[in-house]
Amino acid sequence: MTTQSGNSADDAFWRRPTGPPADAPESTAGSPAPPPVPEIHYPGPPPSITPPPGWRPPLHVQPAPPRPLPGQDHAALDAEEGSARTLTYGVGMVGGAVVLVLMCLLCSRALF
Known part of the structure; x- marks a missing residue:
């Protein structure tokens, strides 16, 4: 606690x-x-x-032309995407069910 020195007013x-x-x-x-x-x-x-105009150094080596990409099997890609989507939905549904059961347990515990 701070004390005043002398007998002065409170705000002095x-x-x-x-x-x-x-x-x-x-x-x-x-x-x-x-x-x-x-x-x-x-x-x-x-x-x-x-x-x-000719300030760049001369270019002696030319890069090789790009190679063609391999062909894609669109039917196989669609099938793999479908199976991946099914797996993702399944994992999400199982996770949602677990969360729903836990919420029901916690709410019933809080009410009763």
């Missing part, structure tokens, strides 16, 4: 002190003014110059 403890602060700098009335700061001028970025 929190008022700003009168007089100059203890760590005030010396008066600068007799000292010369600081030297002026030189103004810095930014001329902007350098101008861009377009490169000459």
Whole structure:
């Protein structure tokens, strides 16, 4: 707990002190003014110059042409996607059933 020093009003403890602060700098009335700061001028970025037409190095090695992709069996892809969808739905239904049973158990426990 903070206690007041002296017999003053309740809020006098929190008022700003009168007089100059203890760590005030010396008066600068007799000292010369600081030297002026030189103004810095930014001329902007350098101008861009377009490169000459043949500035790239010569290209000696040509890459091989792309190979054709192997053919796709669309019927097999559709069958695999269907079985994956069935498995996903099955896992989701089992998970939903487990959550439903747990919710019923928790709600019945809370009510009874």
